[in-house]
Amino acid sequence: MKHIVVGTAGHIDHGKTTLIKALTGAETDTLHEEKKRGISINLGFTFFDLPSGRRAGIIDVPGHEKFIKNMLAGVSGIDVVMLVIAADEGIMPQTKEHLEILQILNVKKGIIVLTKKDLVDEDWFEMIKEDIKDQFAGTFLEDAKMIGVSSKTKEGIDELIAEVDKLTEESEAKDSQGHFRLPVDRAFSVSGFGTVVTGTIISGSVHVGDEMEIYPSRTKAKVRGIQVHGADAKIGEAGQRCAINLANVKKDDVGRGSLLAETDMLESSMMVDMNFYYLKSMKKPLENRQRVRVYQGTSEILGRVVILDKEEIKPGESAYVQLRLEEHITCQRNDRLVIRSYSPMHTIGGGSVIEPVASKSKRFKDDYIDELKVKEEGKLDDLIENALKNMSGEYPSEKEIVKSLGKNEEDVTNALQNLIEEGKVIKLTSLNTAAFLHRSFLKDKEEEISKILEVYHKNNPLKVGAMREEIKSKVFSKGLKQKQYDEILSIIEENQVISVKGEYVALATFEIVLSQDEKKIKDRIIDEYIKGKYTAPKEKELEALFKDKKAFKRVFELLIDQGELVKCAEDIYFTKKQFEDAKSMIIDFINKNGSVSAGESRELLDTSRKYVIAILEKLDAMKVTKRRENERILW
Known part of the structure; x- marks a missing residue:
């Protein structure tokens, strides 16, 4: 109704x-x-x-x-x-x-x-x-x-x-499906009930028992009772004048100028961007930084008008302005503000809010003014795109996007889906709450990672790649969760920009190219491990075989990075084939006999206890086997 x-x-x-x-x-x-x-x-x-x-x-x-x-x-x-x-x-x-x-x-x-x-x-x-x-x-x-x-x-x-x-x-009905907002025009105490506030609901609805927040103080409140036109009610809807009995709130915590709204759905700010119309009846132009009184809902706040796109505003003209206020204001995009002169007081103009939580901007900044035009004139898809271009580094949820835009949640959901299908927005689903990124943000990160890896590969031609955690710390903000980071790397890998190999990240086009001498070193190292069977040579023993110690070190680390050498314990390595063969023999033995002891493993592999224990503990760590007293069984 x-x-x-x-x-x-x-x-x-x-x-x-x-x-x-x-x-x-x-x-x-x-x-x-x-x-x-x-x-x-x-x-x-x-x-x-x-x-x-x-x-x-x-x-x-x-x-x-x-x-x-x-x-x-x-x-x-x-x-x-x-x-x-x-x-x-x-x-x-x-x-x-x-x-x-x-x-x-x-x-x-x-x-x-x-x-x-x-x-x-x-x-x-x-x-x-x-x-x-x-x-x-x-x-x-x-x-x-x-x-x-x-x-x-x-x-x-x-x-x-x-x-x-x-x-x-x-008359058009007010939006009862939007987020609840009620500018408070009166607050008083009623004996036996506590604090009561009154006002006209400008959007959304309120129910007895709802959790609310008083802005800009961010005081939490609970709706204890509702009256509409003097009669008790369970719900108040947009367009109705209501008296709302609040629990956990003192009368001094709320008054005319406060805003009662849904918990954590709004942000207060001391800077607001708006399209300001200067009344035709004014006698002289409005100068930059003039002190004014700003009226929004039931609040009055002092501030100054910073004119962004003109030297001055002549009577009857409109301009983009930034209000720099002396107190916090809580508003949403498209809210109407009335501006009056500081002294003597008279109405000089007003207009519509474009950005309710503005960033300080210099005057005559073309890109900032262009952004305001998009925010003012753009469709919801455009507004979301613009918001995500600025918010992607915070990895916002849908709720945070809704909060930023002050739009209906269902409309934002549909618009986000359209943008995802068009490839303009990426949805991260690795956490319980999805996050959204603009494609341009991801493109910038791809380019940043690519530049870092180009330098890395040039300086480390025999390294598989840079450590993924090092890339994270250099490219992304601390607020990025590990699962989200892994998901972003997967997306960039799908775009064929990078290749992710375990803990390493490389350019998709990167290939390790060994010189003839390095190939000989590699082949000799592998041969030495094969000759030793399951009695592996130590690194120092191998190093002694080569004149170029630095070249040996580079190749030895490469074999580890590429997984061609498997580390089982400190200074105990086996070739990948040796380790896989040992794993198969131990699994087969357990399948036939139910378990395997260290002694039985030693006989299987024809080696000493030192090397057998290293292999068994590696298999335990891989959750292939697990220890039961003095035996191993399958995991």
Whole structure:
């Protein structure tokens, strides 16, 4: 079911609160000072049932310029606005500023309500309507219905209710499938219950028992209870005004400006990139690094505007800017921000968030600006590609990609699958949680590894390859898990860039080429082992046979690296064939007799106990055999 919030806007004393009372019978001015002064200071909340059966929440915002901060906190979650203009006064300064704010926030549906109609004659009323039509041309309200009402005589109230019902039907439903977010506009304590927060759910849904987080403080909370329009509920959905009772939270831990959201789904930041529109009504250009007030949801944060693609922003122009803030802000891509001047305070513009967790950038940096254009205009596939180009070195999970983009999880899953099928994204599946890499990241790593191996092979022509762990430490970040590294090496090997041989990595095209002298050394070493049978010669004994000791060392190590010599114990080696033959004889003996002793093995191999024990312990280590008292059995 679609849930809609209707809000008022307009100049002070134009009858917003009285109008809501006429519509609903409820009094939204509840503070003693409000009633005493006759103006709205804080936000007022109520609801009413429409003819269609829908229940709409209503937010009454203050009209006085001193309380614009409160007004902004209220209108940030509305779907339909009733812009209230007193028929006896017409458009006033706060009427214009409220309209500008509504446009910045991208409110699309609205009604122009001309209150106090009973105080003016028909000619005056028509003149006011014409003036409004002229001044609202080009705004989202240029074709909005104008309805004259009198809260005193109830004239026009039924027509207004019908129009509200019509616009709520036409309004887009908020995303109940997305991640839950509720900008907090009030927080208070209730005896026997604890801390309660209120606000309009701008996306997702919340259930009793859900674990939540308060941003930007990252305080953990649990939903103890929910009320929607004053009635207990088990669930609150996007578009509804809710009161949420939180467990494990003190009132001082949360207040207006906080954001209640799903645990670990958002990041706060002190830098935000946005497309900023500077109001046409401004008298002079906006200069770089001007100090401003930034409004998002129910929060107000001070900061400076760094203009990225222009020297200055002229009235009516848009530009890419980076907001450098004095406190953390928690927002998502496409959230709307309103910007006001620091002092004196007035609205100067606003726009849409492009990068909610921005990196500090210099001005006029073309590649950074191009990246912002992709983020702003690109399809989801483009956004994921762009994100992965920056995130691949962190080996992000799907959840982390969703968190970065602020997009629907199912949509991200489908887009990732498309990119995998197109060969643009690689999925690592070696851990319980899959990680995703952009193809360009892998290509860069392939090139980096290739350069390292080229140098290595040049300096070590008789080495099988570089140690795989050495490659890992030189090329990849510490956050890469061993299983993921092994998987990446396998992918690069499948791409025929490298060859992985046990603990060694070589270029796929690399071949060891022995000189004639080195070939002779190799053949002589193998012959000496064959002559010794299972009484293997020691390395020093072999070395003594050759004049070129360095050449012997190179060839001897090569035979070990290539697996042509099998090390069974310190300074005890056998040729690969010798070792495999010994293994077969021992296995056959165990299969026939159930077990083999060291003495029986010595007789089988016709050698001393020293060499037999070395072979048996090697087979134990390989899990071919295992020791049982003084015998070996098969593993």
